[in-house]
Amino acid sequence: MSQMTMIQALRDAMDVMLERDPNVVVYGQDVGYFGGVFRCTEGLQKKYGTQRVFDAPISEGGIVGTAVGMGAYGLRPVVEIQFADYVYPAFDQIVSEAARLRYRSACDFTAPLTLRMPCGGGIYGGQTHSQSPEAVFTQVCGLRTVMPSNPYDAKGLLIASIECNDPVIFLEPKRLYNGPFDGHHDRPVQTWASHPKGEVPDGYYTVPLESADVVRTGQAVTVIAYGTMVHVAVAAAAQAQVDAEIIDLRSLWPLDLDTLVASVKKTGRCVIVHEATRACGLGAELSSLVQEHCFHHLEAPIERVTGWDTPYPHAQEWLYFPTPARVMAAFQRVLEA
Amino acid sequence: MPQRKPLHLHVPEPTGRPGRDTDFSYLPLSPAGAKRRPPVDVPAAQTNDLAFALIRVLADDGQALGPWAPAIGAEVLQRGLRAMMLTRAFDARMLIAQRQKKTSFYMQCLGEEAIACAHALAIGEGDMCFPTYRQQGLLLARPDTSLVEMICQLYSNPRDPMKGRQLPVMYSSKRQGFFSISGNLATQVIQAVGWAMASAIKGDDKVASAWIGDGASAESDFHTALTFAHVYRAPVIINVVNNQWAISTFQAIAGGEGTTFAARGSGCGIASLRVDGNDFLACYAATKWALERARSGFGPTLIEWVTYRAGAHSTSDDPSKYRPANDAQRFPLGDPIDRLKQHMLRLGHWSESEHAATQKAVEAEVLAAQKEAEQYGTLLDHHIPPVESLFEDVYERMPAHLQRQLAQVRAMEGLQ
Numbered sequence: 001m002s003q004m005t006m007i008q009a010l011r012d013a014m015d016v017m018l019e020r021d022p023n024v025v026v027y028g029q030d031v032g033y034f035g036g037v038f039r040c041t042e043g044l045q046k047k048y049g050t051q052r053v054f055d056a057p058i059s060e061g062g063i064v065g066t067a068v069g070m071g072a073y074g075l076r077p078v079v080e081i082q083f084a085d086y087v088y089p090a091f092d093q094i095v096s097e098a099a100r101l102r103y104r105s106a107c108d109f110t111a112p113l114t115l116r117m118p119c120g121g122g123i124y125g126g127q128t129h130s131q132s133p134e135a136v137f138t139q140v141c142g143l144r145t146v147m148p149s150n151p152y153d154a155k156g157l158l159i160a161s162i163e164c165n166d167p168v169i170f171l172e173p174k175r176l177y178n179g180p181f182d183g184h185h186d187r188p189v190q191t192w193a194s195h196p197k198g199e200v201p202d203g204y205y206t207v208p209l210e211s212a213d214v215v216r217t218g219q220a221v222t223v224i225a226y227g228t229m230v231h232v233a234v235a236a237a238a239q240a241q242v243d244a245e246i247i248d249l250r251s252l253w254p255l256d257l258d259t260l261v262a263s264v265k266k267t268g269r270c271v272i273v274h275e276a277t278r279a280c281g282l283g284a285e286l287s288s289l290v291q292e293h294c295f296h297h298l299e300a301p302i303e304r305v306t307g308w309d310t311p312y313p314h315a316q317e318w319l320y321f322p323t324p325a326r327v328m329a330a331f332q333r334v335l336e337a
Numbered sequence: 338m339p340q341r342k343p344l345h346l347h348v349p350e351p352t353g354r355p356g357r358d359t360d361f362s363y364l365p366l367s368p369a370g371a372k373r374r375p376p377v378d379v380p381a382a383q384t385n386d387l388a389f390a391l392i393r394v395l396a397d398d399g400q401a402l403g404p405w406a407p408a409i410g411a412e413v414l415q416r417g418l419r420a421m422m423l424t425r426a427f428d429a430r431m432l433i434a435q436r437q438k439k440t441s442f443y444m445q446c447l448g449e450e451a452i453a454c455a456h457a458l459a460i461g462e463g464d465m466c467f468p469t470y471r472q473q474g475l476l477l478a479r480p481d482t483s484l485v486e487m488i489c490q491l492y493s494n495p496r497d498p499m500k501g502r503q504l505p506v507m508y509s510s511k512r513q514g515f516f517s518i519s520g521n522l523a524t525q526v527i528q529a530v531g532w533a534m535a536s537a538i539k540g541d542d543k544v545a546s547a548w549i550g551d552g553a554s555a556e557s558d559f560h561t562a563l564t565f566a567h568v569y570r571a572p573v574i575i576n577v578v579n580n581q582w583a584i585s586t587f588q589a590i591a592g593g594e595g596t597t598f599a600a601r602g603s604g605c606g607i608a609s610l611r612v613d614g615n616d617f618l619a620c621y622a623a624t625k626w627a628l629e630r631a632r633s634g635f636g637p638t639l640i641e642w643v644t645y646r647a648g649a650h651s652t653s654d655d656p657s658k659y660r661p662a663n664d665a666q667r668f669p670l671g672d673p674i675d676r677l678k679q680h681m682l683r684l685g686h687w688s689e690s691e692h693a694a695t696q697k698a699v700e701a702e703v704l705a706a707q708k709e710a711e712q713y714g715t716l717l718d719h720h721i722p723p724v725e726s727l728f729e730d731v732y733e734r735m736p737a738h739l740q741r742q743l744a745q746v747r748a749m750e751g752l753q
Contacts, residue, residue, distance in 0.1 A: 025538060051538050057568055062527055062561035069467075069531025069545070072516065075538065077531075092558070096521045097528065103730045105509040105517035106500045110733075142731050165733040210736065254736035 004200040005192050007177045009151035010040045010116070013158035014078060016204050018048050021076060024162060026053045028063055028080030028116075037082060038118060038177055064090035064115065068097050071111035071167075078162055084119035084171060085131045098167040099142030112165045114158070119147070120228055120275050121307075121321055122175035122185065126314040132227070132276035132307070137169040138253035138285070144209060145252040147171040149230040150180070150197030153250060156207030164209060171252075173227040173275075181228055182235035183323040212256040214263070218245040221269040221334055224260060224286055226252060229273040229305075229322060236327035242335070244271075252282060260286070261293045268299035269334045273327055278306040300337030303330040349589030353661045361669050363589075364643065365389065365597070369396040369616075370403025377630040381567075381608040388599035388609035391643060394618035399679035407622040411686040417458055417617050418681060420478035421450040421674050423699040427477055427484065428648075430703045431491060435652045439715035440491040442505045446471045448615070448647030448665055449580055451673035454478040455620035456546065456576070459628060460514065466546045467516040467529035469553070470506050471578065471646075479513055484706035493721060494714030500726040523549055523556035526575060530565045533573035533631070544631040545573045551598055552583020552591045563605040563639070572631035574624070575602065575639045578614065580646035581668075585659040602639025614642030615670040617677040643670065724752060 004012065017024045026041055026048075032055035035042030045053040056063050060081055067077040081087045087094075094115070102110045121130035137145045144166050148154040154172070161168035175181045179191040192198030215230060220242055223233045226249040237244040245263050249255060264270045270290050272283040283304040290302055305322045313320050353359025367390045375384060394406045428445035435443040446453065453474030460466070466475050476482045489496035491505040499509060509517035516532075519525055529547030536543040549559055554577055566573050577598045581588050592598075602609030608630065612623045620642065627638035647665035649656050661667075681687035714720025728735060728743040735743070746752075 057561075057564050059561045059564065061558060062565050065524065065527030065558060065561065066531030066534055066565055069528035069533070070535040070538075072465075072528065073532045073535035073539075075535045089557070092521060092524060093527070097519060097524050100519075101517060102733070104499065104503050104507070104519075105511075106498060106502065106726075107730055108498070108509040108511045109517050144732070254732070254738060257737060 001199050001201055003193055003198055004151045005178050005198070006148070006151045006154045006172070007038060007040050009155040009200050010158055010172065011042060011044065012200065013155040013162070014041065014044060015047070017078070017159060017162045018044065018052055020204065023075045024052070024078060025070065025075055026078045027056045029056055029058055029082050031055065031080050036080060038174065040116070041080070060086055060090035061093055064093040064098065067113040068093060068101065068111045071113045072101070072109045076112050076162055078114045078116065081115060081117040083129050084117040084133050085128045087117055087133065094137070094143070094167070095140050099140050103142060110165055111167055114161045114168045114170050116170045116172060118174035118177070119171040120173040120175055121312055121317060122181055122228065124314065124317060127311040130312040132274065134171055134252050135276055135280065135282045138282050143167055143169055144254065145169045145171065146209065146250065147173065147227045147252055148250065149173065149176065149227055149248050150195065151192055151200050152197040153207050153213070155200055156205050157209070157250060159204065160206040160209050163206070171227070175228050180231045183232040183321065184235065185318055207250070209251045210254050210256050211251065212259040213248040213250055214245060214259065215248050216244060216246040218243040219267060220244060221271060221331060222247065222260070222263040222267045223271045223273060224249060225273040226250065227275065229275055232322060232324055233273050233327055236324035236331065239324055240328045240331050242331045244331070257289060257293070260290065264290050264294040265297045268297050270298070271303045271305060271327065271330045271334055273305045273322060275307050275322060277309045278304060279309050281306055300334040303334050305330045349587065349594045351587040351589065351660065353664060355657060355659070355661060358661055359664055359667060361667065364669065365391065366669060367391040367393060369393040370406070372403065372405070374404035374626070377626055377633060378635045379608065381603070381606050381636070384608045384610065385603045388603045388611055389597055391611055391613055392619050392623060393613040393616050394622060395616045395676050395680055399676070399683040401618055401680060405619055405622045407618055407625065409621065411684070413458060414677065414681050414686055417454055417478070417621070418674065418677050418687070419695055419699065420454040420457070420474065421617070421677070422695055423702065424450045424454060424474045424477045425674065426699040426703050427473070430707060431488070432652065434491070434707065438717055439711070440493070440505045441716055442652055443491065444470050444506050444651045445648045446473060448672065449578065449644045450474050451617040451620050451677070452576070452578060452614045452642045452644060455617050456624045459621050459624040460546060461544070461628065463514070464544045464546060464628070465514045465516055465529070465532055466548065467525035467532070468518055468548045469525070469550060470518055470520070471550070472548050473506070475515055476508060476510065476513060481513060484703060485709045488707055488710035489713055492710055492715045494710070495720055495722050496710070496713040497722060501722040502726070522553035523558035526562040527558045527565065530562045530571050530573050533566070533571035534569050536572055537569070542632050543572070544628055545571070546576060547573060548576045548578065550583060551577060551579040551581070551588045551593060552586055554598055554601065555591050563602060563607060566637040567606045570634070570636035572634070573637045574627045574631060575607070575637060577639065577641045578644060579641050580644045582646045582650070582656070582660065584650045584654060597641055599639060599641035607637050607639050609639045611641045611643065613670055614644030615673040615676060617673055618680070645670070724750065
């Protein structure tokens, strides 16, 4: 076991897979010699050489398009989009190509590739460095969308994603790279050193896809969250002294419905928390699934706590960002109902 | 300082329209045999002149002229001619099948047969073509192609290898070096570059061959592909089939006016050739040159194949609405089958009676395949692949939500 930040855990996952599988290649903007703007690939080119780890032109469409071709050849490309906010030029390659190749060719060709991209806010990144675009991927059949909330899961989920024969969108909440963040932006920065999920096994292990994690068991209300919002929900439950059962979804789609349903049937109440905009967000699908599968167990309307339906702001970041106070308000509404 | 006129938006127009003959002088031509054949390791910049010339081998009288004339024997010529004739016969038959509503849709490659057929004969086993929807000649030129399988794809019947999921003509055949056709334009070009990069990363010697039309070359994926191919010196051929028309859009609207599509490669540092696409020998020779260059590690080649889309874009198109009816006949590069036939007759490798017999044979081959395919179903009799095929292969393993949805369809349809 080693103490790791999420950056170190992600790098370790790529290191493990580059070592284990000669078909794994890693590339993207600034990821080669420099090691990535967030340092997630630091040292990998030196260790594995330029045939395995290299820089790419500034073209997200080109990065993903070449990855589809490499996947069809038999490689397992792990490519980095520098910020999730920059992924849109690659959308045709992701939606019409990577996600459809297996189906349209009836398994004649497949594209096993992992697209890593930092997402989410809390770093004063403004609208081009803060978005949480998971819902534009979760609506695309053929894609898997994954978001870890801690170093342990980050490494295990990234290894599972690289090994997966489906294309995986791997979203990394950048505010969690160097430490957990519970939404209290005015408090001192925390590090992973004192967090149990900062303890990361050495070598190979996986966290299976399509499996949610119950990070806190409770009886009063189920919270479904992922990424940074897991930490916000934990802080809110502690502060409000609510016996919440908090579920870290981890795999956003396809997802672990059984864990959600079992929990809501037990608690009878459900709050869904995500950082992305609200309308047509993943929360809408989660809410609908809970309603379809748990209707007769529900004691209160399902609550959503999300980012507002605005572009991600700069100066108004903490008005936008779903804070523990907003989650606590939702607890109050569902528990009083 | 000269007095300026008010600005005026330039919207390119073809010289010909229905009722008005095309002036084909917009196409720069070169005489057969006139252009040099550089060594395959030539620096890309030293091919710039060839991006503005037209590499031709077959002269009007059927002679093969100049340094690009390939050293190929009668056997390859006969295979090439037969492949083009089979392709044309297949297209003609499938057009009729579409009119009979046995398939929903068809796209022919009339007039462009030489490009894909010559390419298929030149390319190596293990190489991979990333085609568009008008390269059926890549399959039809191969001895291991099953016409029945292709027709089952067109009919979307239970023997359709694509399980009814794709529009007709969107074939896929990995074992034959034929990548799954997308239908979204230009996406396959950058994928071909990625595939070629993988060949280099693995230390293999396989070459990718990407296909695109003049119209789709305006897509960003095309330009991205040129950048990546150049940056990584990828072993790839980027084929731009300039057939003058993208549905009703003339090639000048795609950016061909006053320049060539081959010149796009020159601008990106890629060796670039502009080739007579109706000249089977030039097609074969240019493909071999680019393959050898790529396989030897000298990097990508862009080839603009100048040809003419003699038929409609698809069965949903009516070209009489936007171009002169006699355009194909007046196109200065002639018909690819007639030109190769004339060459072979001249060499004594072919005779009119052999030609007539071959024509009968390819028509019979297509008809027999069609009859067999129709036993398995056509769009008319609603023999479609089973319900599972709707849900399978979205993911490697069917996730729970798709299993639930499959069960719902089965229940609704009264299936087990």
